[in-house]
Amino acid sequence: MTIRDVAKVAGVSPITVSRALNHPELVTPDTLERVRSVVSRTGYVPNEIAGSLRSRRSRIVAAVFPQITNSMFVDTIQALSDCLRQEGYQVLLGLSSYEEREDELIAGILGRRPEGIYLTGIGHAPDTRRRLIASHIPVVEAWDLTPTPIDMLVGFSHEKAGEAMARYLLAKGHRDIGLVWGNDLRAGVRRKGLLSVLAEHGIPEVPTGLEPAPGMFQRGREGLAELLGSGARVSAVACSSDVLAQGVIAEAQDRGIRIPGDIAVMGFGDFDFAAHTSPSLTTIAIEKAMIGRLAAQALLARIQGKEVAERIVDVGFRLVERDST
Amino acid sequence: MTIRDVAKVAGVSPITVSRALNHPELVTPDTLERVRSVVSRTGYVPNEIAGSLRSRRSRIVAAVFPQITNSMFVDTIQALSDCLRQEGYQVLLGLSSYEEREDELIAGILGRRPEGIYLTGIGHAPDTRRRLIASHIPVVEAWDLTPTPIDMLVGFSHEKAGEAMARYLLAKGHRDIGLVWGNDLRAGVRRKGLLSVLAEHGIPEVPTGLEPAPGMFQRGREGLAELLGSGARVSAVACSSDVLAQGVIAEAQDRGIRIPGDIAVMGFGDFDFAAHTSPSLTTIAIEKAMIGRLAAQALLARIQGKEVAERIVDVGFRLVERDST
DNA sequence: CGCAAAAATGGTATCGGTAACATCCTTCGC
């Protein structure tokens, strides 16, 4: 079943069928009706591959994430996908697995000629960067901040987020601060910010339970156990994610440690449970869905040839104080 | 930059370039080297759209999920994507949003001529079903069971899972059983199984807190509040997901209700936290990643023309008894 | 060394749409 078959049955030329389907306003109501009836009767499905080749418009946007299990990105994916679909774009999903396979992955993606590319983070191989720039495809990097993005960017400063966590805990009077921290890229930057503020305040040594990325509940338990086992004095524990924090709290409660009485706990991400646990969780809230929405809008704008005024959008973050600190 | 440009520079014909890239074993090491050097120097990226059109092989597999926020499907997506990528396939992600937009979504997807389609669940519009069958594209439905799948199927019986939950709680001596339940399709089937067993045992009335899909932490709290507020006597609460169960437990603990002493709580899904909360959560474990892996393998096998012996794979489920019951 | 078989390479057509331009048919104003 090709457009030619449909055309023959409907008694028009192939291009008229094409128009009836893609630009119905250019076609007489009469022929439109005729074409549509043939299409629905025959179950004809236009081959978008052929269309894409000729029109040089793939109607595909690629989205690359390190991984999606136990991660903060699902809300972003959902929002991104919803926005793009509304405009007739489909999402090609790439999961780069936190390993260094992003390279190959993006190489493969570029062959598909997507009209836009969403990337998680700003840490890409120089080669990848070059390739992306050379491709002239609109790119949005997200979930991080840099003055020199590949193209566009929607994110926030992890360094500042880490600093905010430190300042908050200091303001609460804590000086014996321990970390339970995942080891992914962006968490590392938050940690750096956090440590730098602590250092400024004369706290150079910070006991840390480092966990493989990304934060899982059980890792939080192990992290706290590790901290306590090390003999370090700890009056507050900062975590690189709410999930870790939840694990820390569970472990503390099992050990009869009161929160926030004995130890204050702070998370990151403002997952949907954070407001509702006991105690509710002090955390850093990120507009996860907003990032996806803004990224989609930025890509769509550029695809439609509009110049995007703000190539860098800082969505910021919000420290949400709750009962765990 | 097209294959012709590369060919010209390398001093060979376009087809030789094509072979060098896709079937290097058919080409002299010498020419292979020459072509590769030109490719890497020029940054040529083959246009897969053109290749797909001619070869009728899109190297794309589409995957449709109702949604991914707060859902059990992320592990499945991850496994599916990883397996497919290993074989050179890319994943076109479709999120149908639990609303009835699956139809359009799949229509759009078919135009891309994917070589395989993964669908979540077995409830599809008759029209969609027809279209999929007519397309002759391998299809795997997953996360559910039916004797009459569109094509292939990897899942388990939600009805039996519900029954198992009921039997387990009955065996534990509970007769005052309340539900906190999400209202998505598959949860509904589990509920049906559960209620039927209870009815068999002379328990026709089961107080239920129904929550909008899918289970979220806060909904669990509200669900328990609702149950208790209704005045019904409840010695056990069954939940349609571990996340809801976690909310139920949190609410109970806040109210000074001991678990499992006063009320037993049971979840579904065996999320990664289920084993590590306090008390740890009795639940139904599903091999989420395995579903993705098997689905990918089934699709790949069919794509490679192998006949799949077992078109229906029941991955079953496992009732995991822990401390919450 | 000569010939058959196999390996390597090339020429041409084609996948199924749409861009670009051409043509035909209305409509409308004077």
Added chain:
DNA sequence: GCGAAGGATGTTACCGATACCATTTTTGCG
């Protein structure tokens, strides 16, 4: 009633790869 303008439809070529078959080159062996 006629010409201009605009709307509807058609013709042709082309997007950039690869399938298919033909041709050339190399290899192996008596």
